[in-house]
Amino acid sequence: MNKLNKELIAAKDKIEKINKKIKKLQKKEKYLSDKIHTYFDSETIDTQDTEEYILNYFWKDAYSKYIDGGFITNDPFVVEHRFAYEIKKLDKIIKKNCINRTRALDIACGNGRYTREFATHFNEVVGIDLSQERIQQNSKENNNQAISYIAENFVTVPKEKLGTFDFIYVGGLFTYLNKEIDIIYSALLKLLKKDGILILREGVLKFGEGHQKSKNYIAYYKNVNFYTEGIFKKKFYKKYRNYGYNVTHLHKYFNVKKEKIITITKNPLKIEKIVKNHIDNNTRQNYFYLYKK
Numbered sequence: 001m002n003k004l005n006k007e008l009i010a011a012k013d014k015i016e017k018i019n020k021k022i023k024k025l026q027k028k029e030k031y032l033s034d035k036i037h038t039y040f041d042s043e044t045i046d047t048q049d050t051e052e053y054i055l056n057y058f059w060k061d062a063y064s065k066y067i068d069g070g071f072i073t074n075d076p077f078v079v080e081h082r083f084a085y086e087i088k089k090l091d092k093i094i095k096k097n098c099i100n101r102t103r104a105l106d107i108a109c110g111n112g113r114y115t116r117e118f119a120t121h122f123n124e125v126v127g128i129d130l131s132q133e134r135i136q137q138n139s140k141e142n143n144n145q146a147i148s149y150i151a152e153n154f155v156t157v158p159k160e161k162l163g164t165f166d167f168i169y170v171g172g173l174f175t176y177l178n179k180e181i182d183i184i185y186s187a188l189l190k191l192l193k194k195d196g197i198l199i200l201r202e203g204v205l206k207f208g209e210g211h212q213k214s215k216n217y218i219a220y221y222k223n224v225n226f227y228t229e230g231i232f233k234k235k236f237y238k239k240y241r242n243y244g245y246n247v248t249h250l251h252k253y254f255n256v257k258k259e260k261i262i263t264i265t266k267n268p269l270k271i272e273k274i275v276k277n278h279i280d281n282n283t284r285q286n287y288f289y290l291y292k293k
């Protein structure tokens with residue numbers, strides 16, 4: 001047998017060994033995943049520490065791993081339509097509700113899509129996110145001196161480091177919090193200046209509460225009234241439904257006609273009517289909840 005054939009046979013043998021290892025590891029992976037799920041499913045066992053660990057782990061490199069509309073919203077269709085809508089809606093909300101426009105804070109700013117938009121309304125904007133990878137990228141791409149980015153976990157960052165703000169936008173953080181909600185909410189109120197406005201943009205369920213827990217991703221969807229009652233009641237001011245959120249559902253599960261897509265490309269606010277007509281009202285919803293200092 002010549003040298004080449006010997007090499008190829010050796011390669012085939014190696015592939016077989018690798019495949020055996022892969023099978024063994026897959027079995028182990030399934031066993032470990034099932035173990036996590038078994039405890040997550042339990043009503044009596046407290047898995048909070050694991051959930052926090054998984055969440056932090058997920059966001060650490062989520063921006064390079066996922067493009068799915070459900071987590072990261074880098075999906076091109078969703079970005080084009082959902083965010084065009086949300087930005088228009090937020091522009092209106094800011095103009096209507098925010099008296100002073102000196103400093104703004106964008107918490108869980110992700111790729112800075114909103115941070116950049118807020119800089120058209122405020123003299124200075126700070127974007128903060130857990131993902132070091134994403135914040136480094138934001139800073140590299142940033143050419144606006146009014147904007148700065150910080151890579152920090154908002155739950156643990158010393159709040160005095162941030163200063164105070166006329167406007168705070170939280171683009172989906174409470175959905176990832178379970179126990180610390182009251183502590184984080186009162187910390188947010190403390191960061192607001194006089195007449196300041198806080199907006200939480202959160203996904204909710206119309207009835208009851210729902211927890212999405214997987215070995216990769218954790219989210220806690222509250223009832224639609226959760227953010228207006230209890231600890232939130234005193235400072236709650238008003239809420240706006242964020243129909244842009246359901247673009248993900250339109251895109252994934254419904255056959256929305258091309259003419260409608262063209263309509264929303266021309267006028268993103270038209271999404272409201274399309275969502276009302278196509279999406280079951282009990283599907284997960286999203287709101288901009290406003291609080292006043």
Ligand SMILES: C[S@@+](CC[C@H](N)C(=O)[O-])C[C@H]1O[C@@H](n2cnc3c(N)ncnc32)[C@H](O)[C@@H]1O
Binds near residue numbers: 108130153155176
């Ligand atoms: C669903 S994404 C939303 C990103 C952005 N606001 C948007 O709408 O495109 C949630 C973001 O929250 C960030 N995040 C999650 N937990 C956080 C925490 N404890 N502190 C700061 N950022 C956090 C994640 O890194 C991620 O960028």
